[in-house]
Amino acid sequence: MISEPFEPSPYIPSISKGFENDFNLTAGWQQKEQTDADASAPVPTNEKESNARENNVAKIRVVVRKRPLNKKELSRKEEDIVTVSDNALTVHEPKLKVDLTAYVEKHEFCFDAVLDERVTNDEVYRVTVEPIIPTIFQRTKATCFAYGQTGSGKTFTMQPLPLRAAEDLVRLLHQPVYHNQRFKLWLSYFEIYGGKLFDLLGERKKLCMREDGRQQVCIVGLQEFEVSDVQIVKEYIEKGNAARSTGSTGANEESSRSHAILQLAIKKHIEVKESFRRNNDGNESRGKVIGKISFIDLAGSERGADTTDNDRQTRIEGAEINKSLLALKECIRALDNDQIHIPFRGSKLTEVLRDSFVGNSKTVMISCISPNVGSCEHTLNTLRYADRVKSLSKSGNTKKDQGQNSLIPINKDTSSASSIPVSADVEDVYEPQQDVKVVDTGRRVTEKETLSYIPTVDYDKQQSSFSSGFSGREESGVASGSMDRERFEINNAYGGSTSQKMRPSYSQNSLDTEEKVQKEEEALIAAHRKEIEDTMEIVREEMKLLAEVEQPGSLIDNYVTQLSFVLSRKAASLVSLQARLARFQHRLKEQEILSRKRVPR
Numbered sequence: 124m125i126s127e128p129f130e131p132s133p134y135i136p137s138i139s140k141g142f143e144n145d146f147n148l149t150a151g152w153q154q155k156e157q158t159d160a161d162a163s164a165p166v167p168t169n170e171k172e173s174n175a176r177e178n179n180v181a182k183i184r185v186v187v188r189k190r191p192l193n194k195k196e197l198s199r200k201e202e203d204i205v206t207v208s209d210n211a212l213t214v215h216e217p218k219l220k221v222d223l224t225a226y227v228e229k230h231e232f233c234f235d236a237v238l239d240e241r242v243t244n245d246e247v248y249r250v251t252v253e254p255i256i257p258t259i260f261q262r263t264k265a266t267c268f269a270y271g272q273t274g275s276g277k278t279f280t281m282q283p284l285p286l287r288a289a290e291d292l293v294r295l296l297h298q299p300v301y302h303n304q305r306f307k308l309w310l311s312y313f314e315i316y317g318g319k320l321f322d323l324l325g326e327r328k329k330l331c332m333r334e335d336g337r338q339q340v341c342i343v344g345l346q347e348f349e350v351s352d353v354q355i356v357k358e359y360i361e362k363g364n365a366a367r368s369t370g371s372t373g374a375n376e377e378s379s380r381s382h383a384i385l386q387l388a389i390k391k392h393i394e395v396k397e398s399f400r401r402n403n404d405g406n407e408s409r410g411k412v413i414g415k416i417s418f419i420d421l422a423g424s425e426r427g428a429d430t431t432d433n434d435r436q437t438r439i440e441g442a443e444i445n446k447s448l449l450a451l452k453e454c455i456r457a458l459d460n461d462q463i464h465i466p467f468r469g470s471k472l473t474e475v476l477r478d479s480f481v482g483n484s485k486t487v488m489i490s491c492i493s494p495n496v497g498s499c500e501h502t503l504n505t506l507r508y509a510d511r512v513k514s515l516s517k518s519g520n521t522k523k524d525q526g527q528n529s530l531i532p533i534n535k536d537t538s539s540a541s542s543i544p545v546s547a548d549v550e551d552v553y554e555p556q557q558d559v560k561v562v563d564t565g566r567r568v569t570e571k572e573t574l575s576y577i578p579t580v581d582y583d584k585q586q587s588s589f590s591s592g593f594s595g596r597e598e599s600g601v602a603s604g605s606m607d608r609e610r611f612e613i614n615n616a617y618g619g620s621t622s623q624k625m626r627p628s629y630s631q632n633s634l635d636t637e638e639k640v641q642k643e644e645e646a647l648i649a650a651h652r653k654e655i656e657d658t659m660e661i662v663r664e665e666m667k668l669l670a671e672v673e674q675p676g677s678l679i680d681n682y683v684t685q686l687s688f689v690l691s692r693k694a695a696s697l698v699s700l701q702a703r704l705a706r707f708q709h710r711l712k713e714q715e716i717l718s719r720k721r722v723p724r
């Protein structure tokens with residue numbers, strides 16, 4: 124729902140006066156060679172100035188938006204654990220030591236901009252999309268997407284943006300320089316759900332994607348509408364939104380499982396013969412694309428974790444979401460490194476956005492976070508993903524500059540973290556911890572308190588999440604019992620905060636292997652659990668055996684036979700686990716070698 128009335132942009136009229144960059148977007152910006160296939164439109168002389176101004180707009184911009192605590196969280200008296208100051212933020216994660224002493228781990232992050240809970244949608248537009256708008260007329264393909272867990276405010280943030288952008292685009296179209304060139308604005312709106320495309324403005328018709336001879340992506344049958352009036356844009360957006368949430372695939376629960384893509388394209392109108400128009404589904408019949416901006420409301424990021432759900436459909440959707448989030452990160456990274464090969468084939472989402480990853484491109488990522496303590500884990504994962512996108516970028520000014528990519532042994536930390544027991548698991552020993560400061564409250568908390576705290580305990584990552592009762596999903600009514608699994612999976616999905624750190628980085632071509640490794644990892648952990656259960660059973664039998672042999676008149680022969688049998692079982696169980704472990708270690712090695720062969724980070 125578009126709730127805020129919007130004012131004329133201060134940016135857009137200023138184009139003719141001289142563009143001032145209020146947002147300090149210049150740092151590390153890379154201007155690329157003109158390679159776009161569509162770059163054939165003439166550049167009027169008075170556009171040269173704005174071309175130069177385009178150089179001041181960051182190629183990748185990562186912005187974080189924190190939403191306010193909602194009514195439910197307030198009624199539960201949940202703490203707000205996120206503090207914002209300028210373009211930095213701190214997450215105060217409550218944790219427990221093994222002796223139940225409470226302490227707070229501080230995670231500090233820095234982004235291009237951090238918007239706190241008081242920031243309006245209008246300001247969000249000004250900081251994110253508005254600076255890009257003039258560049259659309261200079262052949263830029265821009266992408267703006269919101270990322271974050273369910274209920275963190277992605278839709279709330281994204282929905283007003285296209286309308287504001289359309290208003291500015293329409294205003295610019297009225298300028299003689301563009302009007303005379305017969306530039307027009309076109310709108311389309313579609314959804315990717317379970318790897319399939321649906322037209323949100325065409326009765327949810329299933330669409331298919333085709334590549335033309337010039338490797339341009341064309342979505343066959345996608346309805347596009349020429350729009351010259353903001354009111355009409357608003358109606359189309361509302362129509363598409365309604366189709367998204369009430370379509371055949373269901374209500375809100377599903378909406379957070381789909382990616383919605385709204386595209387606004389500036390095209391140069393070309394007169395075509397009616398017969399040609401009839402014979403061509405593609406965009407060519409409607410004009411030549413000059414530039415465009417795509418707004419993407421991504422599926423809830425934690426949905427990528429649904430890969431172990433019992434329901435096959437959910438698993439498939441989860442894997443697809445996971446794949447697209449990873450693929451998106453890889454494409455942004457390749458894009459910013461000026462790589463010739465952009466791994467857009469990694470997912471439907473990136474394939475669809477293919478033409479936004481070549482030539483002049485701009486990307487704005489808005490990471491939405493929930494401030495409540497119950498969402499802490501998801502919030503950290505979202506921020507780590509954002510941080511990785513930013514630090515992957517050449518212009519990244521976050522952790523990269525602060526040496527975030529170096530691996531610091533956790534037990535070398537000189538803070539009070541040294542008192543925290545560290546798991547013997549080597550994967551946990553090396554974890555980039557530079558966003559972490561530990562504040563030991565020196566207070567012991569009772570078991571009861573831990574439930575409202577929802578901290579995580581270090582000594583047993585797989586078993587001891589105190590998450591029962593709350594999770595980021597609770598708002599959407601989804602049970603939170605699988606938090607441990609989620610954390611495990613999400614860490615993988617986001618580039619990993621724990622075990623993934625020791626693994627090779629994701630690349631587009633390795634996604635399938637990556638999924639296989641994840642499955643093997645789960646199987647290994649399940650086998651380990653089973654081995655422990657079996658061992659406990661065997662130990663009980665051994666105790667019984669010992670008790671029997673100590674009874675007067677017991678038969679030693681019987682004892683020897685039974686002990687031999689029990690020990691064989693014990694050995695077989697261990698050997699089987701060892702074999703599985705060896706196979707998995709081998710798999711990790713293979714993957715590491717593969718990743719070394721690929722382009723380095």
Ligand SMILES: Nc1ncnc2c1ncn2[C@@H]1O[C@H](COP(=O)(O)OP(=O)(O)OP(=O)(O)O)[C@@H](O)[C@H]1O
Nearest residue numbers: 190191272273274275276277278279280378379423
């Ligand atoms: N900055 C904000 N200020 C006020 N309310 C907000 C803000 N952000 C989100 N909300 C409210 O929080 C709720 C959840 O937001 P929203 O639906 O945008 O989340 P989402 O991330 O899109 O979730 P999903 O992935 O499930 O679609 C909505 O009721 C929305 O109005």
